[in-house]
Amino acid sequence: MIWTAPQDTLLPVPPARRLDAAPEGLAEVVELTVAHLDSHAHTVAEFERSLDGLVRQAHRDRHPLARALATALEHRYAEDEIEAHRLAGVDVVAASLLGRVPGYSLKPAYVRRPRGHEECAQGGLELVIAARVREIGYTLMSKAPLPFLLATPTWDTGALNAAELVERLVEYRRLGVRPGPADFGQALLRVRRDDPATGAAAEAAARLGTAEGVRLAAWLGPDGEPGTALRRLVEPDPRTHRAWERIDSAVPQVAFLTGERPAIQREFPEAFHWLGRPHEGFTQCYHWHDGHPVRAAVLPEDRNAQAAWLLPHVTLAATAGDHGGAWMLPHLARLGGPAGPALHAAVAAGLGGRYAESRRPAVEALLVLAARGELDAPLLGRELAAMTALGTVKPNRLADAARSAAAAGAHATLWTVLAEVLATLLPSVRGAGEVLAVAAACAERCGAVGPVPDGVAAVAARRGSSRLVAEARRLSVALTGGSDRAGALC
Numbered sequence: 001m002i003w004t005a006p007q008d009t010l011l012p013v014p015p016a017r018r019l020d021a022a023p024e025g026l027a028e029v030v031e032l033t034v035a036h037l038d039s040h041a042h043t044v045a046e047f048e049r050s051l052d053g054l055v056r057q058a059h060r061d062r063h064p065l066a067r068a069l070a071t072a073l074e075h076r077y078a079e080d081e082i083e084a085h086r087l088a089g090v091d092v093v094a095a096s097l098l099g100r101v102p103g104y105s106l107k108p109a110y111v112r113r114p115r116g117h118e119e120c121a122q123g124g125l126e127l128v129i130a131a132r133v134r135e136i137g138y139t140l141m142s143k144a145p146l147p148f149l150l151a152t153p154t155w156d157t158g159a160l161n162a163a164e165l166v167e168r169l170v171e172y173r174r175l176g177v178r179p180g181p182a183d184f185g186q187a188l189l190r191v192r193r194d195d196p197a198t199g200a201a202a203e204a205a206a207r208l209g210t211a212e213g214v215r216l217a218a219w220l221g222p223d224g225e226p227g228t229a230l231r232r233l234v235e236p237d238p239r240t241h242r243a244w245e246r247i248d249s250a251v252p253q254v255a256f257l258t259g260e261r262p263a264i265q266r267e268f269p270e271a272f273h274w275l276g277r278p279h280e281g282f283t284q285c286y287h288w289h290d291g292h293p294v295r296a297a298v299l300p301e302d303r304n305a306q307a308a309w310l311l312p313h314v315t316l317a318a319t320a321g322d323h324g325g326a327w328m329l330p331h332l333a334r335l336g337g338p339a340g341p342a343l344h345a346a347v348a349a350g351l352g353g354r355y356a357e358s359r360r361p362a363v364e365a366l367l368v369l370a371a372r373g374e375l376d377a378p379l380l381g382r383e384l385a386a387m388t389a390l391g392t393v394k395p396n397r398l399a400d401a402a403r404s405a406a407a408a409g410a411h412a413t414l415w416t417v418l419a420e421v422l423a424t425l426l427p428s429v430r431g432a433g434e435v436l437a438v439a440a441a442c443a444e445r446c447g448a449v450g451p452v453p454d455g456v457a458a459v460a461a462r463r464g465s466s467r468l469v470a471e472a473r474r475l476s477v478a479l480t481g482g483s484d485r486a487g488a489l490c
Contacts, residue, residue, distance in 0.1 A: 010371040010409050016155035016334070019045050022052035022148075029053040030068045036090055037076070044297045045156050050090045051136060052152045058097060058140050059147045066097050073098070084110065084134050089294070092130075096137030106138040108182075111271045121309030124274035125295040128189075131182040131271035139180060147171070150179055151187035157335050158297025160190040162201035162220060169205070169212055179212055185268045188219050189275075190300055192336060215267065254315055254349060254392060256308035256342045275299070279309065293331050303332045304340035311342060314349045317358040318392050326350040326358050329365035339374040341383075348383035351401040352393030359401040366405050370413045377413050381420025389424050395431030402438045406445070415442040419453065426455035426472075433468040440475035452476045 023029050032053055036046040057065045076091075077100050084092055084105040095101045104110070111131045113123055132151070139145050150168050154161040165187055172179060192198070198220050206217035257278055264276030275298075299306055310325050310332070317324030329350050332343060347369070350362025369375035387393040398421070406414045418439040425432035436456070442448075452460070452475070459472035 010367060013334070013368050013371045016157045016159065017045075018155055019049060019153060022049050022056055022152070024053075024056070026057060026064055026068055029057045029065065030072050033069070033090060033094060034072050037073070037094070042089070042292050042294050043156070044153065044158050044293050047089065047294045048152050048158075048297075051093060051133070052149045054090075054093050054097065055136060055140070055146055056148050058145045062097070062140070062145065066099075069094055070098055084137065085112075085130075088126075089129065089133060092133040092137050093140065096140055099141075101137060103138065103141055106134040106141075108135070108269060108271065110134075113274075121279070121306075122295055125298045127271045127274065128182070128186060128298045129294065131269055132180075132186050135180045135182040144177075146180065146183075147175060147177060149183055151183050151190060153190055153297065153300070155300075158190055158293075158300030159192050159336050160187060162191050162193075162195060162198050162216075163204070165191055165216065166201050166204045166208070166213075169208055169210065169216070172212075173208060173210055181269045182271065184212055184215075185272050186298065188216065188268075189272075189298060189302075191216070191219070192301060193220060194336070219263075254311055254345055254387065254390070256311065256345070258305050258308050258342075296328070296331060296335065301336040303335035303337050304342045306335070307332055307340075307346040308342035311346045311349060314346050314353075314362075315392060317353040317355070318349055318387075318394075318397070319354075321354065323355065323358050324353070326353055326361045329361045330368055333365040333368040333372075333374075339369055339376070341379065343369075344376060344380045345383045345387075348380055348387055349392060351384065352387060352397050353401075354397065356400065359397065360404070363401050363404045363408075366413075367408050367410060370410055375413065377416035378420055381417040384417065385421045385424040388421060388429070395425055395429060395435050399431065399434035399438050402435070402442075406438060406442050411442040412446040412448070415439060415446055415448050418442065422453055423455050427459050428468075433466070433471055436468065436471040436475060440471050440478060443475055443478040448479060449481055450479055452479050 023032055029050075032046070033050045036042065036050045039046065054065070073094060077095055077098065080100065081102055082095055082100050084096075084101050087095055087101070092101065092106075096106065108131065111127060111134060113120075113127060136146070136149070148168070148171075150165065150172070151160065153159055154164055169179070195201075202217045202220035205213045205220065207213070260278045261276040265273050268276070296306060310328055313325035314329065315324065316322040317326045326349075329347060332346070333339075347362050347365050350365065351359060353359040353362065366375065366380070370377075384393060384398060388395060388398065402414050402418060418435060421435060422432075422439060425435055436459075456472050456475055459469055460476045462469050462472075
């Protein structure tokens with residue numbers, strides 16, 4: 001059915017913020033590094049600026065940097081020698097500069113997953129981070145440390161401008177520096193492909209005459225394997241790559257199968273290979289409970305794949321006494337790449353969270369996507385309809401979340417979403433009256449006009465004055481233009 005309604009008036013979403021340049025002075029580098037290591041809320045900006053600052057300062061003069069870090073971090077590393085797998089993130093680089101990490105433990109052969117976590121998505125992202133920071137630590141122990149990092153992002157989401165990456169490769173060529181495989185691989189995963197200047201950046205990369213320039217040009221090219229693999233990953237075939245299942249009779253679950261990316265398995269370091277394999281989302285992964293955006297910045301232009309991996313843990317917030325991974329949804333909504341079906345499914349599951357605090361992140365993600373013009377409201381409605389039919393999303397929780405989104409001004413969006421759900425709830429699903437009430441209010445506020453859905457019309461024609469019947473009549477009047485409030489305050 002087709003309804004007409006004006007667009008929502010939502011607050012604009014702040015654009016991604018460009019990262020400040022890495023600090024140049026010794027004192028500033030040490031201060032930023034210590035602040036980052038002492039923080040429990042690691043940001044992409046702090047993490048990446050700390051890494052790049054340490055690398056640049058070590059290239060200028062490593063020994064004063066090591067002395068300053070030894071003083072500032074005097075009590076952080078109690079042991080004389082700490083194997084790299086016992087450290088994480090910037091700690092690996094700082095401890096390497098202090099000579100506390102044995103060189104052998106920094107080598108790629110020692111970057112391994114803990115047993116029992118082979119299918120953990122966050123573990124897969126963590127492995128890429130581990131490979132990169134250990135590579136950085138190893139090069140800092142050599143006689144010729146890198147002058148700067150290639151994968152330092154342009155924006156705080158983790159995304160990297162293609163032209164900037166080309167400029168960095170030009171400077172590496174001038175200095176005769178070979179890129180670190182993990183750092184360059186991370187740079188490729190971060191580079192934005194939807195920028196209007198991407199074509200010019202690809203041509204410039206091809207002219208570099210280096211192996212990395214050729215790889216970057218192929219990665220950015222419209223006919224290259226990376227583009228084809230990305231489409232397969234973020235647009236799974238619904239006939240074969242979609243599974244609505246129940247893990248057990250009490251916990252209805254939803255999952256996607258992310259597609260294979262042969263280029264990652266063939267051309268990237270081994271630590272990246274998990275990202276290139278097909279995965280279903282039915283695995284337990286406890287990283288979601290204490291994760292942070294630094295992991296998401298491994299694939300900042302692939303939010304749909306990350307949403308597919310997150311989806312089962314968002315579902316936990318709807319089906320169990322668990323807040324799940326719903327808190328990550330607003331961050332994923334702000335990342336790049338297509339806002340595909342897995343992201344919409346994750347938002348749908350989040351809107352059915354058992355607790356109000358579990359639903360708020362999904363409401364925020366919905367509003368972010370709507371304000372950016374990236375929300376497919378009918379698709380979200382169909383996801384919700386399927387999940388209510390499955391029992392994953394309860395109508396009363398959906399109604400509460402929908403009211404919150406409508407209060408932020410998303411009346412037209414919410415009407416379009418809920419219109420897809422009503423057929424599943426009517427005529428008699430418990431809680432349908434609450435959802436119908438929100439739908440009617442949204443239709444009134446945005447002046448939606450169009451045919452009355454069959455299920456709504458059938459309920460409205462009943463005798464009696466129950467809430468379900470009353471709200472069905474109210475919605476029918478609004479859609480046929482009979483409400484005095486139609487179009488008001490839209």
